[in-house]
Amino acid sequence: MTAYVISEVEMRDPEGFDAYRTLAAKTIAQYGGRYLVRGGKAELAEGNLPPKAIVVVEFPSMARLKEWYASPEYAEALKLRWTALERRLLFVEGAAPI
Numbered sequence: 001m002t003a004y005v006i007s008e009v010e011m012r013d014p015e016g017f018d019a020y021r022t023l024a025a026k027t028i029a030q031y032g033g034r035y036l037v038r039g040g041k042a043e044l045a046e047g048n049l050p051p052k053a054i055v056v057v058e059f060p061s062m063a064r065l066k067e068w069y070a071s072p073e074y075a076e077a078l079k080l081r082w083t084a085l086e087r088r089l090l091f092v093e094g095a096a097p098i
Contacts, residue, residue: 002094003062007055016084023077031068033059
């Protein structure tokens with residue numbers, strides 16, 4: 001079953017953010033992930049918090065997603081993440097076929 005990383009992102013440091021994105025993208029591809037949404041315009045339909053940049057990445061499985069997140073390759077990107085951006089990060093299993 002597919003699994004998704006859903007991230008709500010706010011940039012802190014533009015240069016660090018670009019470096020993080022470059023490293024993260026390489027590792028996502030390496031672990032079989034692909035971007036479905038990457039920072040397009042977000043529009044608030046309900047609620048009261050202003051939308052931040054949204055990123056959605058699809059992985060073949062939750063196991064593969066967690067393997068990516070714990071990988072030494074992604075650890076390099078995470079070193080940049082702490083100063084480059086603020087985020088909320090969710091791991092979500094996809095819907096089972098009907």
